[in-house]
Amino acid sequence: MQFGLHILAIQVVQLWSLTMDKIASHRDLLVWQKAMDLTVLVYRLSQRFPANEMYRLVAQMTRSAASVPANIAEGNARGSKRDYSHFLSIAKGSLMETETYLMLMLSIRLNYVSEVEAQPALSLLLEISKMLTALRSRLAE
Numbered sequence: 001m002q003f004g005l006h007i008l009a010i011q012v013v014q015l016w017s018l019t020m021d022k023i024a025s026h027r028d029l030l031v032w033q034k035a036m037d038l039t040v041l042v043y044r045l046s047q048r049f050p051a052n053e054m055y056r057l058v059a060q061m062t063r064s065a066a067s068v069p070a071n072i073a074e075g076n077a078r079g080s081k082r083d084y085s086h087f088l089s090i091a092k093g094s095l096m097e098t099e100t101y102l103m104l105m106l107s108i109r110l111n112y113v114s115e116v117e118a119q120p121a122l123s124l125l126l127e128i129s130k131m132l133t134a135l136r137s138r139l140a141e
Contacts, residue, residue, distance in 0.1 A: 071088070074087050092129065
């Protein structure tokens with residue numbers, strides 16, 4: 001697992017180095033694009049939950065998922081690496097909150113969706129997590 005994280009970190013750093021002067025906005029960031037994809041998956045999964053969850057777990061889960069790309073975008077728009085890193089940290093926290101809702105409360109414990117149905121979102125979530133970690137490490141250099 002560590003080796004895979006290291007390889008992904010190297011790929012993100014290389015991508016960052018190659019494209020840094022080509023990034024016009026947060027929309028050019030692969031991690032933001034993947035976070036947007038995750039948000040769509042979470043919204044689609046949440047449509048399968050019972051109506052009584054609409055204003056409880058569904059609202060919290062969709063809010064935390066939408067917070068991930070929003071914080072990446074806000075951090076990218078800030079004027080300093082420190083601020084950017086701070087917002088990436090918030091995005092990572094929201095990502096872990098989303099994972100908790102998906103894995104512990106909803107898909108596995110309450111059986112609103114199967115693990116098979118949740119797997120694409122969980123896999124994307126792991127990829128985004130690694131990318132955020134690598135990006136924050138790069139900003140710290």
